[in-house]
Amino acid sequence: MSDRQCPDCDVQMEQTNITAEGVGDLYVETERDGEILDRLGVGQQTSVHTFLCLECGLTRLYADLSE
Template identity: 75%
Template sequence: MSERSCPDCDVLMEQTNVTAEGVGDLYIETERDGGILDRLGVGYQAPLSAYLCPECGFTQLYADLSE
């Protein structure tokens, strides 16, 4: 994944992990009925990557659309 900058602080964000108790990796669930993700070629699930701003704590999630 490429480098990401915080939209508020304009500093380099750090890749991090987002977890929930008893849950493994986070995924985005996609609709397969001709929705936007279907048109982009995303399968039923796409893994998510998290980025955290070390200055303000802003966190962004990005779907890995390459799989």
């Protein structure tokens, strides 16, 4: 996953993990009904990566569209 810049602070965000007690890996669940995600080749479960801005604390999740 490529480097990400904070849209507010314009600094490089650090890749990190989000955990929730009793929850496994986080993923985006999509339906494949011919819409945009289907055309992009995104499966029914797509993993996500978490990035954190160490300046302001903004946290963002990005779907891994390269899978």
